[in-house]
Amino acid sequence: MKKILVCLKQVPHKDARLDVRSDGSWIQDDNIKFEINDYDTYALEEALRLKDQGEAEVVVATVGPERAAQALRTALGMGADRAIHIWDDALAETDGLGIAKALAAAAKDENFDIIFTGLMSDDANCAVTGPMLAELLGIPHITAVVKTEFKNGDVEVERELEGGALEVASLPQPCLLAVQTGINEVRYASLKGIMQAKKKPLDKKDLGELGLDAAAVAPKLTVEKIFVPPKGAGAEIIEGPADEVASKLVGKIKELGLF
Amino acid sequence: MPFEALDFYRIEDELSSEERIIRDTVRDFVEKEFLPCVVDHIRQDGSFPMELVPKMAQLGLFGASLEGYGCAGMNAVAYGLVMQELERGDSGLRSFASVQGGLVMFPIHAYGSEEQKQRWLPAMARGEVIGCFGLTEPDFGSNPEGMRTKAVRRGEGWVLNGTKRWITNGSIADVALIWAQTDDGIQGFLVEAGAPGFEARDMKGKFSLRASITSELYLHDTPVPDGQRLPAVTGLKGPLSCLNQARYGIAWGAVGAALACFDEALRYSRERVVFERPLGSFQLPQQKLAWMATEITKAQLLALRLGRLKDEGKLHHAMVSMAKMNNVDVALQIARLARDMLGANGIVDDYCAMRHMMNLETVRTYEGTHDIHTLILGRELTGFNALF
Ligand SMILES: Cc1cc2nc3c(=O)[nH]c(=O)nc-3n(C[C@H](O)[C@H](O)[C@H](O)COP(=O)(O)OP(=O)(O)OC[C@H]3O[C@@H](n4cnc5c(N)ncnc54)[C@H](O)[C@@H]3O)c2cc1C
Numbered sequence: 041m042k043k044i045l046v047c048l049k050q051v052p053h054k055d056a057r058l059d060v061r062s063d064g065s066w067i068q069d070d071n072i073k074f075e076i077n078d079y080d081t082y083a084l085e086e087a088l089r090l091k092d093q094g095e096a097e098v099v100v101a102t103v104g105p106e107r108a109a110q111a112l113r114t115a116l117g118m119g120a121d122r123a124i125h126i127w128d129d130a131l132a133e134t135d136g137l138g139i140a141k142a143l144a145a146a147a148k149d150e151n152f153d154i155i156f157t158g159l160m161s162d163d164a165n166c167a168v169t170g171p172m173l174a175e176l177l178g179i180p181h182i183t184a185v186v187k188t189e190f191k192n193g194d195v196e197v198e199r200e201l202e203g204g205a206l207e208v209a210s211l212p213q214p215c216l217l218a219v220q221t222g223i224n225e226v227r228y229a230s231l232k233g234i235m236q237a238k239k240k241p242l243d244k245k246d247l248g249e250l251g252l253d254a255a256a257v258a259p260k261l262t263v264e265k266i267f268v269p270p271k272g273a274g275a276e277i278i279e280g281p282a283d284e285v286a287s288k289l290v291g292k293i294k295e296l297g298l299f
Numbered sequence: 300m301p302f303e304a305l306d307f308y309r310i311e312d313e314l315s316s317e318e319r320i321i322r323d324t325v326r327d328f329v330e331k332e333f334l335p336c337v338v339d340h341i342r343q344d345g346s347f348p349m350e351l352v353p354k355m356a357q358l359g360l361f362g363a364s365l366e367g368y369g370c371a372g373m374n375a376v377a378y379g380l381v382m383q384e385l386e387r388g389d390s391g392l393r394s395f396a397s398v399q400g401g402l403v404m405f406p407i408h409a410y411g412s413e414e415q416k417q418r419w420l421p422a423m424a425r426g427e428v429i430g431c432f433g434l435t436e437p438d439f440g441s442n443p444e445g446m447r448t449k450a451v452r453r454g455e456g457w458v459l460n461g462t463k464r465w466i467t468n469g470s471i472a473d474v475a476l477i478w479a480q481t482d483d484g485i486q487g488f489l490v491e492a493g494a495p496g497f498e499a500r501d502m503k504g505k506f507s508l509r510a511s512i513t514s515e516l517y518l519h520d521t522p523v524p525d526g527q528r529l530p531a532v533t534g535l536k537g538p539l540s541c542l543n544q545a546r547y548g549i550a551w552g553a554v555g556a557a558l559a560c561f562d563e564a565l566r567y568s569r570e571r572v573v574f575e576r577p578l579g580s581f582q583l584p585q586q587k588l589a590w591m592a593t594e595i596t597k598a599q600l601l602a603l604r605l606g607r608l609k610d611e612g613k614l615h616h617a618m619v620s621m622a623k624m625n626n627v628d629v630a631l632q633i634a635r636l637a638r639d640m641l642g643a644n645g646i647v648d649d650y651c652a653m654r655h656m657m658n659l660e661t662v663r664t665y666e667g668t669h670d671i672h673t674l675i676l677g678r679e680l681t682g683f684n685a686l687f
Contacts, residue, residue: 110319231321
């Protein structure tokens with residue numbers, strides 16, 4: 041039986057209102073809605089399709105605070121078999137490498153055949169966790185996957201390149217695939233599945249249980265501040281009735297020799 | 300434009316993790332699959348996006364509160380949240396699920412033989428069989444006990460005669476649960492589409508619930524085997540217990556429609572500029588929004604408490620009457636106010652307020668009219684029956 045790990049992250053809901061915290065450390069996320077990172081839902085669907093095709097166990101894992109359990113339960117409701125929820129206060133300030141270390145510690149004795157991650161997260165956009173996790177586990181990885189085919193122990197993938205070109209590549213298993221959005225049609229969790237998910241195992245692990253400590257996940261990268269670029273800097277705003285705005289804009293474009 | 304559901308009293312905190320996931324899943328479905336096509340259907344008179352039925356079934360929306368037979372078996376609050384999200388889309392969508400689950404699958408589950416359950420429930424949960432509920436007649440709506448549809452014994456089976464009107468999904472149903480007078484009292488019969496003498500005709504010209512099919516059913520000497528009679532219930536309590544299920548769902552559904560209208564009006568009040576200021580910066584629109592938000596919050600609390608009581612087995616039918624009556628009433632007023640705040644834009648189908656407003660006129664009437672629920676409550680409080 042194939043063993044598949046899907047790493048997923050809970051991120052602010054795409055409809056949530058995002059305001060920067062007054063200290064500029066991160067967004068104000070106290071009372072907003074969260075959801076599974078969009079990229080990761082495609083990763084999960086890809087794993088569940090393998091499960092539908094035959095024998096496979098799908099494990100989902102996340103590093104995140106208490107609230108992130110909901111993302112795991114949703115994944116269990118969609119069909120994953122069990123979940124690993126990693127959290128420790130020391131992880132609150134960590135960076136991509138720290139997250140990858142925690143996931144690697146949880147994955148190392150499980151001998152997964154395939155690990156799926158999303159290409160990047162909708163909120164932080166770092167796109168490093170997957171590759172770092174693969175490196176820490178000493179397995180090959182490939183990113184921006186748009187198609188997978190599993191044959192004779194190898195994985196053949198198509199990945200997306202700049203300008204719409206595709207690249208075909210082959211990897212041995214075990215390996216890690218970081219998938220692009222749109223690669224499949226993600227299923228809805230069924231209401232029955234959500235009810236049954238209550239009975240599926242959800243293991244909570246802190247750093248100690250993973251054989252790590254705060255020092256091991258201390259961030260190498262510190263965020264100084266995040267901010268919304270001030271409006272209007274370097275921009276000229278043309279105001280007035282639509283027809284006047286349009287003709288002024290055309291004038292500007294001609295003046296600058298842009299057309 | 301992203302929808303934001305008002306949650307002023309943090310009702311979110313009162314929900315279990317499963318309840319939240321269920322709500323979010325259905326909300327996602329409604330947003331991605333239903334809302335993009337609803338306007339096409341309301342522009343036609345009486346049509347439902349049938350292509351969504353397999354997906355609704357896969358989600359488990361049919362008979363979601365029933366145990367076994369391929370149903371999700373979820374608690375009353377989770378079921379209520381499903382109804383809320385469906386009606387946030389459109390009352391027609393919620394009606395489809397209410398009729399299938401609450402009005403047809405529920406009575407088969409509660410009063411059917413084992414054979415009937417095996418035959419119908421899994422197929423209905425999978426959306427392969429669509430059901431309808433035939434109680435109302437042209438001359439008997441609020442007083443169904445006077446119904447004229449009659450079933451008489453003939454040989455081993457029965458023969459049915461009569462007319463049912465205002466039957467949701469009547470013409471697309473594979474099976475109709477027809478309530479009819481017998482010598483022993485009112486009983487329920489599962490009449491299959493195509494049975495001799497049985498015909499369904501769609502009713503046209505509706506201003507309300509246009510994304511839903513409403514039909515008239517004619518039974519002329521229609522033979523029905525005894526094995527298709529629901530054996531375990533006789534009398535009006537059969538159909539009334541079904542309605543109690545569906546009314547419970549409506550108490551939540553109305554909140555969904557109100558949330559949609561409120562969200563639209565609030566957004567509009569921030570963006571629309573009148574007399575060089577946002578609409579929302581004037582006192583009268585603020586008063587309307589404050590009233591809407593307060594009534595929505597009260598309706599949410601009523602629905603939630605009702606659900607918890609139902610799960611604890613402490614539900615009284617008059618409690619359901621209060622919630623159906625109040626929540627639909629305030630939802631309708633909220634829809635009208637939202638329509639008003641949108642000005643001329645409020646009358647076109649790019650915006651949802653008037654669609655909900657028109658839908659809610661039906662919701663106010665069916666499953667026991669507003670007045671009937673008022674009188675049920677009055678009877679419960681005073682001990683005097685003013686209904687008849
Ligand atoms: C779109 C739509 C879908 C429907 N779907 C179904 C369905 O699937 N299956 C089904 O069986 N039925 C269905 N119905 C029918 C619905 O349940 C009835 O319309 C409802 O019960 C009211 O009956 P009526 O229309 O005959 O109104 P009436 O009973 O004639 O009522 C007319 C008015 O009189 C008032 N009234 C009645 N009795 C009293 C009283 N004792 N005291 C004071 N006031 C009173 C009512 O409140 C109302 O204001 C549907 C209706 C609509 C509009």
